[in-house]
Amino acid sequence: MKKKLLLSVLSVSLAGFLLPFTGNAQEFTKRQRYFSVGVSTMAANYFGDLSPATAVAGADLQQTRTNFGISASRKFFPRLSGRVSFSWSRLRGDDGSSANGSEFYTNGRLQRNLSFRNDVKELAVVGEFDLFPNYSTFFKRAQLNPYAFLGAAVFHHNPKAYYEGDLMEKGWYALQPLQTEGVKYHKMQVSVPFGLGVRYRLNNQFDLGFEVGWRTTFTDYLDDVSTNYVDKSDLNQNGGKAAWVLADRSIEVPELKEREIMLTARNGEQYPAVGGVGAAGTPRGNDTYNDWYVLSGFTLTYYLNPTKTTSKFR
Numbered sequence: 001m002k003k004k005l006l007l008s009v010l011s012v013s014l015a016g017f018l019l020p021f022t023g024n025a026q027e028f029t030k031r032q033r034y035f036s037v038g039v040s041t042m043a044a045n046y047f048g049d050l051s052p053a054t055a056v057a058g059a060d061l062q063q064t065r066t067n068f069g070i071s072a073s074r075k076f077f078p079r080l081s082g083r084v085s086f087s088w089s090r091l092r093g094d095d096g097s098s099a100n101g102s103e104f105y106t107n108g109r110l111q112r113n114l115s116f117r118n119d120v121k122e123l124a125v126v127g128e129f130d131l132f133p134n135y136s137t138f139f140k141r142a143q144l145n146p147y148a149f150l151g152a153a154v155f156h157h158n159p160k161a162y163y164e165g166d167l168m169e170k171g172w173y174a175l176q177p178l179q180t181e182g183v184k185y186h187k188m189q190v191s192v193p194f195g196l197g198v199r200y201r202l203n204n205q206f207d208l209g210f211e212v213g214w215r216t217t218f219t220d221y222l223d224d225v226s227t228n229y230v231d232k233s234d235l236n237q238n239g240g241k242a243a244w245v246l247a248d249r250s251i252e253v254p255e256l257k258e259r260e261i262m263l264t265a266r267n268g269e270q271y272p273a274v275g276g277v278g279a280a281g282t283p284r285g286n287d288t289y290n291d292w293y294v295l296s297g298f299t300l301t302y303y304l305n306p307t308k309t310t311s312k313f314r
Contacts, residue, residue, distance in 0.1 A: 033075050034138045035304040040069040040087065042211075042297025049225040049285040050093030050114060059294070060098045065090040065117075067295050078133035083126050083149070091118045091157075091293055093223050111256060111277050112284070113249040116175065116223050118159040120293065122215075124193050126151025138303040143201045150194045153215065156187055159224040165252045167245050167272075175224040178239040180247040181284060182230040183221070191215040199301065207301040214294050222293065225285035229278050233265035244271060248278030 044067040045059040052060050069087030076082060093116055099109035126149045132142040159175045176187060197211030220226040235243040251260055256274045263273035266280065276282065 032135075032137055034306055035075075036073045036138070036207075036301050037304065038071045038073070038209075038299045038301040040067070040071065040085075040211075040297060040299040042067040042069070042087075042089075042295045044089035044091055044120075044293060044295055046091040046093055046118075046222060046291065046293045048093065048220070048223045048289075048291035050095055050098060050116065050223045052098045060093065062097050063092040063094060065092055067297065069295075069299075071299070073128070073301075075134070075138070078135045079130045081128040081130070083124075083128055083151075085122075085124050085126075087122050087124070087295065089120045089122065089293065089295060091120060091222060092116065108277065110253065111250045111274060113253050114161075114223075114225055115249075116159045116161050116225075117172075118157050118222055120155050120157045120222075122153050122155040122191070124151055124153035126193055137306070139204055141201060141207075144198065145201075146196070146198045148194075148196050149211075149213070151192070153191045153193050155189055155191060155215075157189065157222060158187055159222065161224070161246050161249075163242075163246060165245070168241055173242050173246055175246065176221075178235075178243040178246060180224055180230070180235065180239070180243060181227055182234065182238075183226070185219060185221040189217055189219045191217045197299075205303050207303075209299040209301060210297070211299060212294065212296040214292060216292055217290050220285070220287050220290045222291035223285075226287045227283075227285055229280055229282050229284045231266045231280035232263065232271040232278070233267040233269045234280075236269070236271075247284075248273060250274040250277040 044065050045061070046063070047059055067087055067089040069085055071083055071085035073081050073083040095109050095112050095114050128147050128149045131146045134141045160172045161175055162172050164170045176185065193213050193215050195211060195213030197209055199207040199209040201207055229248060232244040232248070235247055250256060251272045251274055253274070259274050261273055261275065262270040263279060264270055273279070
């Protein structure tokens with residue numbers, strides 16, 4: 001309900017922002033409202049509990065992965081266009097990559113030893129505002145045109161972790177069904193995409209653009225990490241062996257083997273652990289901020305010739 005309300009408010013606010021720039025709509029004829037299509041290749045980065053810092057500037061560049069997308073745009077007014085896009089991104093995070101030696105005994109990043117990958121499929125609708133207006137057909141567009149965009153998106157995500165220890169079979173495991181923190185979050189989510197870009201005119205039909213777009217989401221589980229460790233016997237009961245093995249991966253760190261103990265769960269069963277890591281109720285993540293992701297890269301745009309019409313005579 002909160003997500004729907006927020007998206008409604010966003011839509012109204014966007015319409016209110018764009019209204020002052022649509023005053024000359026009657027002068028912008030149907031023929032001038034041209035279409036374009038594009039293909040994109042971008043870099044995908046994630047910000048969350050497994051990045052070096054939870055701030056939006058704290059991405060681990062070593063975990064950068066690729067995004068591919070297609071889009072269709074419609075020019076409605078001299079400065080304003082609407083764009084629909086579909087993209088596929090792979091997000092990654094790894095405690096071992098994000099941590100450094102000085103963090104070993106301070107924030108427990110290496111002891112936690114969590115990692116994930118997440119394939120995100122996004123459908124977005126955004127409004128683009130050009131710095132330089134075009135009052136004619138696309139043949140008259142500016143040679144170089146910066147723009148800003150804002151919109152709404154829905155996306156499907158499915159975080160997975162790769163296990164290569166000796167407690168169960170090696171391979172990729174989907175984490176959402178295991179409820180590693182006792183939470184069954186949804187794979188379908190919404191986000192607010194916004195950002196900046198610039199388009200360069202290659203010739204009459206093609207533009208090459210560069211864009212940086214942030215996605216603020218309403219979930220803290222892009223990485224399957226948010227709050228506290230759950231009792232391992234509860235995990236075993238609800239999700240099986242894979243749930244408790246992938247919830248606490250500290251026992252996989254070779255340097256910590258000498259600190260391995262048997263942790264007694266709530267029902268009296270014993271599970272391997274490292275010191276106090278993995279005990280029920282102790283911090284596993286930080287739910288203060290939701291996860292973000294950002295897409296930055298290039299788009300090749302092709303402008304479609306308007307359909308020519310002829311007068312009809314009776």
